[in-house]
Amino acid sequence: MLTAAELDALRLSLQVALVAVACSLPAAVAAAWLLARCDFPGKSLLDAVIHLPLVLPPVVIGFFLLLLFGTKGPLGGWLYEHLGIRLIFTRWGAALAAAVMAFPLMVRAIRLALEAVDRGLEAAARTLGASRLDVFCSITLPLMLPGILSGCIVAFAAALGDFGATITFVGNVQGETQTLSLAIYSLTQTPDGDAAALRLVLISLAVAIAALVVSEALARRVRLFIGRA
């Protein structure tokens, strides 16, 4: 059915996208909180930096990641020396690139959901004896769930489809960093690769449709859970 190489690309893509979304979720919630509920000097700057991946060419983002996280870079060097972690040319680097590209989309969706939570409900919860943390966990977070879910779906799709940042930062190593997008690109660059490229395109399509169906079903259940008829 699927060749080993195709399976590799599919498995890798899913792994990279899932890791990217899972790891950036807490950070995205924190960022959404900071932007929606806090006021501090430099807030606009933070907002702008978070949204850079939306406006800059993906290759430029990949380049910045290379500068920062390459083994000679300030963060990459520290990681390698102290924790033995190397990101460049690895799937974890691919996950980082995908996460950075998807981050602003996730933050936007979660921030919208956070802003839609009724502050009056939070005040009511506090009068009933809940501390601020308790209110966040028992009231705010559950009510944000649809927004968090939608943020994750969008981020998953963006992470899955990333090309420019991934190929620039971690290269095109089959089995390690060659996600579906990179594999399709590589095939179109080789003679007689079109048929194989088409197969991968169809696989990508199937994954996308499956993701949409699952997300719809999940969204419906979440809506019921938080009590919107």
Added chain:
Amino acid sequence: MNAPDERLVIAVRKHLGDFALQCDLGLPLAGLTAIFGASGSGKSTLLNLVAGLLRPDDGRIAVGSTVFFDHAARVDMPVEQRALGVVFQDARLFPHLTVRGNLHYGWRRAGARAKPAPIGFDQVVALLGIAALLERRPHTLSGGEKQRVALGRALLAQPRLLLMDEPLAALDAARKVEVLPYIERLRDELRVPILYVTHALDEVLRLATAVVLLEHGQVAVAGPLADVAAQPAAAARFGADIGALAYGRIAAHDERYGQTTIRFDAFELRVPRVALKVGAAVRARIPARDVALALSRPADVSISNRIEGRIETINPLNESGSQVEVAVRVAPATVLRALVTREAVDRLGLQPGLSLWCLVKAVALDAGTLALASGAAATRGAAANDEPGRGAPQRAR
């Protein structure tokens, strides 16, 4: 439980934009204290300050010996530690929890704070009649049902003080009628003091044992409702006809004519049949508009309540003096007020010290003006009835 002489001290200042609130109050920690005023007078602000949802600029808030806020001593107790129950105008039920989940929310967090005689789950459910709603979701409830659940939720948090911010304002007239009795029962059966914010005078007159009138962020009047109602100057500031408040007990029901007799200290009143048990203590509000005066006891008149008394004061009510309020003492502890024209005063030759008859139409006293008396007020009124040596009560003839 709070000792009877403990007070709720609210001595604060707060600026919000152009608006400034300043008050120095010592309110009883028993019964229902109504905070009354027009929109924008600062009532909700005051409530939010007590709840801790707003911080005062200056001053002190204390419940008995527990200090919530003290600017000088740098004390500001967080909301969640104040052990209060708050009922908001918009119910604010948590949409992702069932009614049972909502009720349990505060209950679960009250934990160690539970009073010696904690308010029980079943007790509250029975009191508010919400047993059938327990597994429902808030969005499926009607407005009245939501408010009853909100009341239950606040009670189950074992509050030392219940705060209600215009709880009936968002309900239509039918729902108000539905929910009001539950608040009365709450006041009488559970010994939780209540602070009740409203702009509706009829709610104040029906529910309150003490009242605070706020005007433009300042306290204009404060005190027990009976005392406030008895002073014309204070009563007039409420902008409507409070009339006289009298405390009595249901004496008998007359099924033939569909009437109830209420015995007050030294006089009786016949009113349309009310659904209260014989012996129940009630507070009747007798609006001045519904009291007419006669120099002699009229025989050929439809009004069945004719009470003898002596004029104490005559005060003009409007600028031109064309309308006048005549205060008539009909019993040692009761003064009835009559709204009459200056023309009538001159024509009848009314003056202080004159003996005359007050005529009160029975139909003027209906469920809207009769309220269950509670607590100290009821005891006072009932005691006046039961004291020996008062002489035979005047029967309405």
